[in-house]
Amino acid sequence: MCSRPDLCGRTHLNDVLTDHGAVISPLAPLALMVRKLETHAVLHEADRRALLALPYTLRTYEPSSYLVREGDAPEQCAVLLSGFAYRQKLTGSGMRQIVSLHVPGEALDFQHLFLDVADHNVQTLTRADVATISRTALRDLARTRASIGNAIFVNTLVEASIFREWILNIGRRDARSRLAHFLCEFAIRLDMQGLVDETGYELPMSQEQLGDALGLTAVHVNRTIKSLEADGLISRNRRRISFPRWDALRELADFSSRYLHLSQQKS
Structure with missing residues (x-):
């Protein structure tokens, strides 16, 4: 029996459906990001195609790998495809505070579309597959396609609410x-x-x-x-x-x- 009745029987990752009924191939590495963005905002079919067409690089990271370091000037935005990651900050004496936890499908640093310098560290919690997307390419898409820009904006607002x-x-x-x-x-x-x-x-x-x-x-x-x-x-x-x-x-x-x-x- 399901230990959480209200959390069982929903769509799983091998059936990546948008809320509008369109099917995105689960083999598309950026499909989870599209699904996550559609959690809170409307994306049209042309928007989905544009996001899935973004150039990206895939890489597998071992646990505790740094994806972003405080003080970096990132040129890429990272999307978590599998595994888990977290953001953290360190005191001057090296004491760590984990400030957020991230699950597959979530972007790890949308803020770097518009902020030039990282103010925190991003690390993998487990072994993880990560897609990195050109900051410039994604920012240009957000500026030229209003629905995508709105979805990214709402995503950052929800992150702020969680903080x-x-x-x-x-x-x-x-x-x-x-x-x-x-x-x-x-x-x-x-x-x-x-x-x-x-x-x-x-x-x-x-x-x-x-x-x-x-x-x-x-x-x-x-x-x-x-x-x-x-x-x-x-x-x-x-x-x-x-x-x-x-x-x-x-x-x-x-x-x-x-x-x-x-x-x-x-x-």
């Missing part, structure tokens, strides 16, 4: 609620890309990495995971997480998906 929620989560929730909220968000975002099944999902982060995302020590993360498990809110099989009491987990997390703007009016 705000992360600040609230780290700043004002206790450890149990903080971790519960993170797990709920990750479930919803994975489902948007068809990556949740009846057994839940694999959490690709170590306890140290979770701590760097949540403002907790690895020891505190370990205790908190065990606490949620003891209360029957989550179930673990190694890194695989399922949710036997999803509604109770959401209540503990004070979780509302409003900030993900899943019902964004497309116009």
Whole structure:
């Protein structure tokens, strides 16, 4: 039985459909990016073709590889095709704060279409396939095709909304609620890309990495995971997480998906 009834039975990655019924070949490397952009904005068939026709370079990266370093002047924009990645910043003493987590289909640095210098680092969390697109080519497309420009703009606004929620989560929730909220968000975002099944999902982060995302020590993360498990809110099989009491987990997390703007009016 599905551990998350409201997250099962949706379209999966091998059936890449747009919200308008058009089928994009799953073999097209940029198809996931198109699908992600169409989550919140309308793209016409000509827009989809233009995006899929962009020149790109494919490369596979090992875990912890840097895609962007703070201070770089990127000439490419990176799109995550498989695996997971994160953005992070370091203090002067080398302490790390993970500021966002990214799933397949997401662009990792749309901001560099218009900002010349990177203000943070982007790293792979797992082994990952990444497509890099010419910054100039994508920026020109955004400027000449209004629907594409709008979709990219809305995408950056949704990212900003997620950042705000992360600040609230780290700043004002206790450890149990903080971790519960993170797990709920990750479930919803994975489902948007068809990556949740009846057994839940694999959490690709170590306890140290979770701590760097949540403002907790690895020891505190370990205790908190065990606490949620003891209360029957989550179930673990190694890194695989399922949710036997999803509604109770959401209540503990004070979780509302409003900030993900899943019902964004497309116009």
